[in-house]
Amino acid sequence: MKKHNFSAGPSILPKDVIQKSAEGILNINGSNLSLIEISHRSKDFVEIMNSATSLALELLNLENKGYKALFLQGGASMQFLMTAYNLLENKAGYINTGAWSTKALKEAKNFGNAIEIASSKDANFNYIPKNYSIDEDLDYLHITTNNTIFGTQYHEIPETKNNLICDMSSDIFSRNIDFSKFALIYAGAQKNMGPAGTTLVIVKEDILGKVSRNIPSMLDYKIHIDKESMFNTPPVFAVYTSMLTLEWLKENGGIKSIETKNIEKANLLYNTIDSNELFTGFAEKEDRSLMNVTFNLTNQEHKQHFDKLCIDANISGVNGHRSVGGYRASIYNALDLNSVKVLINVMNELKTII
């Protein structure tokens, strides 16, 4: 029986992608060799890498605008330090909207003057800060567009003259914004793009080469650009499966089309939370995430009932993060509307049995 997979990440991928990915493991492009047994310099894999980077730029509408797409390793956590290593010379500003922003700021402090411009820590990060002033002399301003743990999301990107750097790990490719506002975007693959093991970095080339420190090769964006993400052996499987997911997204109408579906899924779920008195939302309404829906029971005595209903309906991955509690339904691109409806049915069913 089909599982309804609301896992926060690694998370659901399109069924077709999973199928093709397994087929590639057995036999890539009819070569009688496994994808994971061939040289990364082979024609088969070079085409996969080129296709993945091209699709990423195309889907984000960033072609021919001075950006390069890289598939690196180490997750967003490696980008926390790489962004600072490559770009922090005098002062960088961070907007703190949760656990991951906090870590990004902490790592940057290894490399220089990294300051917190605004924070929503005072309310356990249940909102996105607004009405703060941004220094004009920053090397960059860093934001986290979607906060997986807390279920908040920027619905307006801050206006700034500084280079804008963004951790977009949990909402890249899910909604249509003007991506050219950003000087650098990074995203761990394991939400909307592919399996864990690779990180997409989209970087405007002209922001690089301006710091005075030596940068080790593996941490230097310029080297990865020069080597087209092949400075050393790339994470072949993760790049391949990311390419398949980006192909799936393109075939299904791209970001505009998926955004419509994501809004529909989120609206249905938030409407249930707001209309069903057994539940309450965690994030401030105006900052609610289209990707991670955080909510709780109004009465914890119903927990056992609700958890059992979820299990019986084959719903998995809805436990909230320990720092928020309650529940979190992650409704990424690949999650069907039907799975959201199953969850909503269970939420409504709870009323009939208590």
Add this chain to the structure above:
Amino acid sequence: MKKHNFSAGPSILPKDVIQKSAEGILNINGSNLSLIEISHRSKDFVEIMNSATSLALELLNLENKGYKALFLQGGASMQFLMTAYNLLENKAGYINTGAWSTKALKEAKNFGNAIEIASSKDANFNYIPKNYSIDEDLDYLHITTNNTIFGTQYHEIPETKNNLICDMSSDIFSRNIDFSKFALIYAGAQKNMGPAGTTLVIVKEDILGKVSRNIPSMLDYKIHIDKESMFNTPPVFAVYTSMLTLEWLKENGGIKSIETKNIEKANLLYNTIDSNELFTGFAEKEDRSLMNVTFNLTNQEHKQHFDKLCIDANISGVNGHRSVGGYRASIYNALDLNSVKVLINVMNELKTII
């Protein structure tokens, strides 16, 4: 028809491992979820990670000796900088046996006084240096046990009182040596252990914490030890498939048993090179690698014939690296003796058609 895959890396993996790996992509442990769609904090994956690290220590006979096993990202190239970041305070020594040693030394220089103790560059790295003196006050001595490109391998590990650090990317798990001679061993997975995308690091815990610099979290071995390779989302698929390969190795008698097979394969091939006047070996005989057999035609006019014979026999991946030329047969653990015999037949067949 079966390919005989002599690729240098990413390279051949056991057929059963490929099959199980593809099955895990479709459905892990009968959960009706894909391996790549589940949380890395799930019971299923935590057991995979624990099993992979335990197997690595067990197979290397390093259990209960103060070592920890880590599965990280970024390949050996990331270890070039991480080893220096974590361990280089005053002076480190490097023995230069090829392209990868050269890069390791170059990256270490970003962090302090890294010196070349000996080198075989004078003969395009076709031998392993001997009879050099090693400073006694090094933070560590770094060697590369097997040189994939040049086909050389240490058959005696240098004696030193310094901490010995080793890039074992292309010969780990292939032969039985006293691994407790090393303070730190690292190896990209994509030769004898698994697919590209993870790096095994075996580190003696008591060598850490002795440098004065700040280390960013993702580059700090201590943090990865504390978090049991789960400081952030690990490369789930690469770790899983590495675990499968280590299980396969254990089921097949472990390192001692595979070493016997590897010696048999290498001897057969080197004997052919030495006895067939159409071929000549590249590496000095006493330093020949059991993993990467580098050779060339004595007469380049035979190249077209030999290449066609290889293609007709379904042999793939035998082109030499550009810096050596000629041919390279990588005969890793998973390569059948039969594939070596097919190559030898082709080498002998060449005599009959020219």
